[in-house]
Amino acid sequence: MVSSAPPLLPVSQSHPTTATGGIAGESQGSVATPAFRAFIAHISESVRNGLAQRRPWGELADRTGFSKPESFSEATLRIRKNYSYFRVNYLAIVILILAVSLLTNPFSLILLLGLTASWMFLYLFRPADQPLVILGRTFTDFETLALLGGLTVFVIFLTNVGSVLVSALMVGVTIVCVHGAFRVPEDLFLDEQEPSPATGFLSFLRGAAANAAVASATPGVTPRV
Numbered sequence: 001m002v003s004s005a006p007p008l009l010p011v012s013q014s015h016p017t018t019a020t021g022g023i024a025g026e027s028q029g030s031v032a033t034p035a036f037r038a039f040i041a042h043i044s045e046s047v048r049n050g051l052a053q054r055r056p057w058g059e060l061a062d063r064t065g066f067s068k069p070e071s072f073s074e075a076t077l078r079i080r081k082n083y084s085y086f087r088v089n090y091l092a093i094v095i096l097i098l099a100v101s102l103l104t105n106p107f108s109l110i111l112l113l114g115l116t117a118s119w120m121f122l123y124l125f126r127p128a129d130q131p132l133v134i135l136g137r138t139f140t141d142f143e144t145l146a147l148l149g150g151l152t153v154f155v156i157f158l159t160n161v162g163s164v165l166v167s168a169l170m171v172g173v174t175i176v177c178v179h180g181a182f183r184v185p186e187d188l189f190l191d192e193q194e195p196s197p198a199t200g201f202l203s204f205l206r207g208a209a210a211n212a213a214v215a216s217a218t219p220g221v222t223p224r225v
Contacts, residue, residue, distance in 0.1 A: 053094075054088040066182045079180035101168035102211035108161045115155045119148055 016135040022176055033037040059065075069075035083090060102109040122132060139147065 016092045049086055051092070054092065055086050055088065060086055060089050060179070060183075067184050069181055075181035078183065078185055079177055081185040082180035082183050083176070085185065088153050090180075093175060094169065096166045097172040097175075098165070101164050101171075107159065107166050108159070108164045111155050111159055112160050112165075113153060118151060123148055 041107075059068050069078060102112065126132065
């Protein structure tokens with residue numbers, strides 16, 4: 001008896017590898033993940049290195065080292081010298097005040113985190129050859145920047161986020177200036193040379209962006225960092 005069943009056709013399991021194919025598109029869409037991880041890892045390492053360079057907090061709060069400045073010029077000189085010596089400690093104080101201000105205003109914190117995430121994932125870590133598509137509409141780089149810029153203006157100036165940030169910064173800067181003006185720097189043996197602008201506590205931003213770009217660089221795909 002001869003079987004009448006049709007012969008089985010071979011099934012191809014090959015996946016599209018073009019720039020618009022499913023697998024290729026998914027691989028390009030995941031390029032931002034290693035870039036973001038490298039960015040966060042470099043920031044964490046730089047923050048740890050920066051905090052390791054802080055001065056002892058006992059020197060910052062030594063009551064025997066405080067005296068009233070005799071003139072405004074002396075106060076300005078003290079602020080400059082104390083900032084050169086305690087700059088990491090001062091920055092930590094300002095960041096702490098900002099953090100407390102945002103934590104006591106959860107709505108502002110949520111808006112600021114959303115704004116930061118929008119910039120990072122919609123522009124900074126989005127592959128250069130992959131346009132932004134929202135609700136079926138493709139946005140160019142200029143339109144994306146305009147959209148994010150308008151969102152930034154709205155969040156900072158049309159909500160209470162801006163007032164919270166400005167108030168916290170003013171409080172932090174005031175504390176730093178008052179401490180710097182009344183702290184006598186002569187016992188700190190300061191180096192009179194100004195610190196190099198490339199070796200500050202905040203220099204991790206430039207290095208983090210560069211390392212993230214190197215970590216995620218692939219042929220034809222370039223992140224915006």
